[in-house]
Amino acid sequence: MKNIPQKVIHQYLRHQKKFPHVWCAGCGNGIILGDLLRAIYNLGIKKDNIAMVSGIGCSSRMPVYVDFNTLHTTHGRAIAFATGLKFAKPEMHVIVITGDGDAAAIGGNHLIHAARRNIDLTIIIINNSIYGMTGGQYSPTTPTGKKATTAPYGSIEPTFDLCELSRCAGASFVARSTAYHTIETRKIFEKAILKKGCSVIEVISQCPVVYGRLNNITSPVKMLEWQRDNTIPVSAISKLPAEKIKGKIVRGIIHDVDKPEFTEEYDKLVKQFEKQSDNYKNNTKNNS
Amino acid sequence: MKKTMMGNYAASWGAQLSRVQVIAAYPITPQTLIVEKLSEIVANGELDAEFIKVESEHSAMSACIGASATGARAYTATSAQGLALMHEMLHWAALARLPIVLTNVNRAMAPGWSIWADQNDSLSQRDTGLMHIFASSSQDILDSTILGYKVSEQVLLPTLISFDAFFLSHTVEVVDMPLIEDVDKFLPPYNPEYKLDVNDPRSFGALTSEEHYYEFRYKMQKAMEDAIGLIKKEGREYEKLTSRYYDLIHPYRCEDADLILVTSGTIAETTNVAVDELREEGKKVGNLRIRVIRPYPKQDILKAIKNCSKIAVIDRNISCGYHGIFAQELKSALYNETDIPVWGYLAGIGGRDVKIENIKEISDETLKSKEPEDMIMKGVKV
Numbered sequence: 001m002k003n004i005p006q007k008v009i010h011q012y013l014r015h016q017k018k019f020p021h022v023w024c025a026g027c028g029n030g031i032i033l034g035d036l037l038r039a040i041y042n043l044g045i046k047k048d049n050i051a052m053v054s055g056i057g058c059s060s061r062m063p064v065y066v067d068f069n070t071l072h073t074t075h076g077r078a079i080a081f082a083t084g085l086k087f088a089k090p091e092m093h094v095i096v097i098t099g100d101g102d103a104a105a106i107g108g109n110h111l112i113h114a115a116r117r118n119i120d121l122t123i124i125i126i127n128n129s130i131y132g133m134t135g136g137q138y139s140p141t142t143p144t145g146k147k148a149t150t151a152p153y154g155s156i157e158p159t160f161d162l163c164e165l166s167r168c169a170g171a172s173f174v175a176r177s178t179a180y181h182t183i184e185t186r187k188i189f190e191k192a193i194l195k196k197g198c199s200v201i202e203v204i205s206q207c208p209v210v211y212g213r214l215n216n217i218t219s220p221v222k223m224l225e226w227q228r229d230n231t232i233p234v235s236a237i238s239k240l241p242a243e244k245i246k247g248k249i250v251r252g253i254i255h256d257v258d259k260p261e262f263t264e265e266y267d268k269l270v271k272q273f274e275k276q277s278d279n280y281k282n283n284t285k286n287n288s
Numbered sequence: 289m290k291k292t293m294m295g296n297y298a299a300s301w302g303a304q305l306s307r308v309q310v311i312a313a314y315p316i317t318p319q320t321l322i323v324e325k326l327s328e329i330v331a332n333g334e335l336d337a338e339f340i341k342v343e344s345e346h347s348a349m350s351a352c353i354g355a356s357a358t359g360a361r362a363y364t365a366t367s368a369q370g371l372a373l374m375h376e377m378l379h380w381a382a383l384a385r386l387p388i389v390l391t392n393v394n395r396a397m398a399p400g401w402s403i404w405a406d407q408n409d410s411l412s413q414r415d416t417g418l419m420h421i422f423a424s425s426s427q428d429i430l431d432s433t434i435l436g437y438k439v440s441e442q443v444l445l446p447t448l449i450s451f452d453a454f455f456l457s458h459t460v461e462v463v464d465m466p467l468i469e470d471v472d473k474f475l476p477p478y479n480p481e482y483k484l485d486v487n488d489p490r491s492f493g494a495l496t497s498e499e500h501y502y503e504f505r506y507k508m509q510k511a512m513e514d515a516i517g518l519i520k521k522e523g524r525e526y527e528k529l530t531s532r533y534y535d536l537i538h539p540y541r542c543e544d545a546d547l548i549l550v551t552s553g554t555i556a557e558t559t560n561v562a563v564d565e566l567r568e569e570g571k572k573v574g575n576l577r578i579r580v581i582r583p584y585p586k587q588d589i590l591k592a593i594k595n596c597s598k599i600a601v602i603d604r605n606i607s608c609g610y611h612g613i614f615a616q617e618l619k620s621a622l623y624n625e626t627d628i629p630v631w632g633y634l635a636g637i638g639g640r641d642v643k644i645e646n647i648k649e650i651s652d653e654t655l656k657s658k659e660p661e662d663m664i665m666k667g668v669k670v
Contacts, residue, residue, distance in 0.1 A: 056369075072399075072401065074369055074398065075316075075344075075369060075370075075373075076344065101315075105314075105343040105344065106314070106343055106344040108343065131315050133317070134315035134316060134317050134320045135315070135320050135321075135324065137315040137320065137323070137324070137341060138341060140343070149320075149324040149327065149328075150315075150323065150324060150327040150339070150341045151327070151331075151341075152327065152328050152331045152332075153331050
């Protein structure tokens with residue numbers, strides 16, 4: 001990895017205009033934003049060729065702080081807005097920043113349909129297992145039994161596996177990382193941005209202030225260590241005995257296939273009919 | 289029993305005292321505290337209800353509709369974008385004649401993203417067929433919830449209770465909590481004539497041709513008209529219990545006023561103070577607070593304003609392309625009935641604070657003015 005000084009990240013931030021940010025001390029959002037900016041820097045993509053779209057929630061504040069084309073939309077609808085944007089500007093790199101509540105609850109429908117169409121979006125879901133911004137209600141990824149302000153004695157609901165959901169729905173690139181594994185996260189982002197097709201990356205993050213407080217783990221360091229100790233790389237699964245894998249969360253690139261991308265397929269169809277139309281015009285001209 | 293609490297918690301306790309049976313909600317600032325408190329109340333066994341944290345506001349109202357159709361007392365709370373997302377289901381709840389009570393914390397619509405007080409969110413739901421109350425104090429929020437169910441379950445229309453974000457939702461006030469035994473006497477369990485019942489199957493939401501749809505609307509209109517009398521009647525019953533009376537309008541020092549200010553929400557409370565100060569200055573000003581906008585209390589308003597010579601409406605909302613919504617409503621009520629001129633003012637849009645001095649300025653300006661204006665945008669920076 002190239003040694004990138006802070007100044008490089010600063011060139012992507014609206015740090016003189018929009019800072020200080022709203023994220024709490026110990027939050028993973030800043031770490032993940034840093035990973036993303038380093039990935040974009042390494043790929044050498046011009047700022048103006050990136051559109052960052054988000055919904056509502058703590059992670060969805062991210063576009064406010066970066067100097068790209070940005071769109072901070074309504075709760076759950078980031079992917080729907082991004083679909084329109086990608087259609088109008090297929091040459092743009094469209095990155096969606098969303099959270100577990102935004103992408104998996106109110107916007108769950110858009111997530112599965114973007115994956116099914118395999119539209120070329122990079123969808124980054126920062127999963128902190130809770131609705132942080134509104135004060136800690138349980139989300140579709142709050143682990144069963146864990147507490148939230150709307151589940152004072154623990155959530156009884158099963159959770160979504162966002163990677164499995166996206167893979168089954170049809171996304172061509174699915175990966176998982178954590179706020180702890182910054183280098184891995186950056187590398188996954190680089191691959192995902194270049195991938196032609198729908199890329200879904202779940203980044204497990206920590207919310208010490210709300211989730212941690214409600215569940216008696218208030219140290220962000222402990223939460224980061226948890227991410228280190230409770231995840232295993234996908235490459236290690238075949239090498240490890242079953243008891244070492246049990247209960248662990250798999251991270252890394254889970255799914256990476258090449259399949260038709262939606263805007264390209266659309267373009268092909270348009271070109272095909274344009275050709276037919278040209279042929280028709282030429283034939284009628286020749287005949288007359 | 290007197291307690292200090294935030295406006296949001298007054299809504300939670302209002303639902304608890306009403307013994308709601310199903311609560312379905314989705315988090316949104318500044319509503320969240322209402323639902324958090326209720327989830328705690330339910331989890332602690334202080335209320336025998338099912339609490340569902342659903343995946344969107346649209347689902348929240350859908351779940352309430354399902355629950356209400358089985359004969360359960362259903363409750364939800366939301367704000368701004370959440371209420372907008374519920375819109376389809378608000379029409380449904382009203383046309384299905386389900387007496388759901390919902391709380392909306394009035395917050396400005398996005399973009400630009402704002403979480404501060406503005407009435408455009410709930411006034412956009414004006415034509416859904418919901419009864420619509422604008423509460424002006426925490427006490428009002430709690431009492432309106434109980435009264436809401438009492439009236440809703442008789443006329444079979446939902447009730448929407450709106451109040452200002454932060455000025456009321458997060459402000460701590462003293463609230464007199466009625467005893468649950470008294471509320472139980474006032475608000476008996478909901479037992480509708482028609483409900484989903486496996487032993488007596490019925491169909492809800494069937495295809496309706498032009499043969500019948502018009503008549504559905506006729507019946508809803510009649511129910512709204514009945515609600516005017518019922519709100520007063522139940523208000524008097526509730527007064528016997530609590531010594532607090534709630535009407536559709538709350539006139540303050542209007543009897544001999546030359547100028548009547550027409551207000552709603554928290555601005556109405558501030559206006560009462562402004563009126564007292566104006567009176568001390570020798571200016572005969574009154575405040576007519578509109579508490580209920582649907583059903584619209586036209587006759588009550590005509591009675592309250594009959595002696596004044598000028599009216600100024602203060603709107604914390606705007607129907608862009610025309611003007612303030614309360615001003616529009618009032619002018620339409622006055623047409624053909626009186627020649628009293630009406631001035632329209634906008635203030636407090638997007639949560640901008642409306643202070644006593646702002647109201648006094650509006651009052652002084654109207655007293656001096658000779659030509660009424662549809663809309664004067666106070667304090668706008670252009």
